[in-house]
Amino acid sequence: MSEIERKILDFMVQYLRANTYQPSIREIGERFGIKSTKTVSEHLQSLADKGWLERDPSRSRGVKILGMDLSTETVSVPCFREMPEDRNGLRSGKEEFHLSLDRRLAGEGGSFFVRAGSNDLAVLGINAGDFVLIEPATLDDLEDGTIVAARAGSGNWFHRLARNGGGILLESMQPGGGTTLVRDPGRLQIMGRVTAFYRRIDQSAGALNLTQH
Numbered sequence: 001m002s003e004i005e006r007k008i009l010d011f012m013v014q015y016l017r018a019n020t021y022q023p024s025i026r027e028i029g030e031r032f033g034i035k036s037t038k039t040v041s042e043h044l045q046s047l048a049d050k051g052w053l054e055r056d057p058s059r060s061r062g063v064k065i066l067g068m069d070l071s072t073e074t075v076s077v078p079c080f081r082e083m084p085e086d087r088n089g090l091r092s093g094k095e096e097f098h099l100s101l102d103r104r105l106a107g108e109g110g111s112f113f114v115r116a117g118s119n120d121l122a123v124l125g126i127n128a129g130d131f132v133l134i135e136p137a138t139l140d141d142l143e144d145g146t147i148v149a150a151r152a153g154s155g156n157w158f159h160r161l162a163r164n165g166g167g168i169l170l171e172s173m174q175p176g177g178g179t180t181l182v183r184d185p186g187r188l189q190i191m192g193r194v195t196a197f198y199r200r201i202d203q204s205a206g207a208l209n210l211t212q213h
Contacts, residue, residue, distance in 0.1 A: 005047050007032065008040075010098045012065060014076050022061040074100045079113040079131060083149065083157050087136070087191065099131075105196070110136040113198070114149075121147075121158050121173045121194075131198040132158075134191055139168075142193060147173065149191035152182045158194065 001009070011031055015023045023031070029040045044063060047053045056062030078095035090112055099113065113131040124147070126132065134149050142148060144162045150170065151157055156177060159170035167183040182188050 001047065001050055001052065004032065005043055005050075005052075006097060007095075008043055009047060009052055009065070010076065010078075010095075012063070013098065016065065017074075017076060022063050022065075024061055073103060075103050075106045075109075075111075077101055077106050077111055077113055077133070079115075081115050082117075083114050083191065086189065099198075106133075111192070111195075116197070119174045120156070121197075122175050123173045126197050127199070132194055133196040133198070135193050135195050137190065137193045139185055139188065139190060142190075147194040149194060151189055152180065152187045155180075157191070 008028060011028065012022060015027075025037050025040045025044070028044075029035065029037060034040050044053060044055060048055045052066060054064040054066055076098040077100075078090065078098050080095050084090055084094070087110070090110070095112075111133060113133055116126050116128055116130045116132050118128045120126070120128070121130075121132065132149075137146075137148070142161055146161050148159055148161045148170075149157045150159060150161065152170070156172055156174060158173040159180075160173065162169040162171070164181075167181055168185055168188060170180045170182060172178055172180070
């Protein structure tokens with residue numbers, strides 16, 4: 001399927017899990033900035049022709065998603081190639097795809113995956129291309145020693161967090177990355193805590209072939 005078809009299908013899965021019914025054609029168009037309902041309908045028909053949907057054109061929400069686990073016990077987690085600039089970026093539509101996880105593994109709402117870059121988390125044995133799961137958290141939620149996705153200004157995202165009398169210490173997860181002291185906690189941009197990662201062991205990291213949903 002094309003990129004826009006994949007994003008539409010992912011959106012429909014998320015919407016269905018959250019609302020128990022499908023989005024309308026107009027709602028799909030608003031989500032992706034498509035003004036023409038005819039264009040949205042054409043995308044849906046293409047998905048139907050490829051076997052992903054079953055359509056009833058006589059009904060506004062007359063779409064059935066085929067071949068996917070839509071259990072309420074699972075949650076669809078967005079996967080990003082690069083870290084969004086902030087948590088608002090999680091709703092930008094720039095995710096590569098979504099993976100369905102058991103809710104007990106995915107953690108809280110707002111969790112997301114991001115591909116690890118070269119040496120980003122090498123200290124933990126996480127390789128470039130591995131998918132790192134990040135759960136939302138505030139500074140008050142984080143205990144000393146927690147691995148976080150956070151930074152002050154620009155620079156690396158992944159650190160081990162600790163506190164001392166002078167402020168917040170961020171120990172880089174890159175080999176030889178050193179430690180940064182953040183004296184003003186208000187400068188600290190926190191995406192969340194790192195809780196897990198996903199790796200395909202039967203393929204190289206640069207040739208991941210994840211089964212969506």
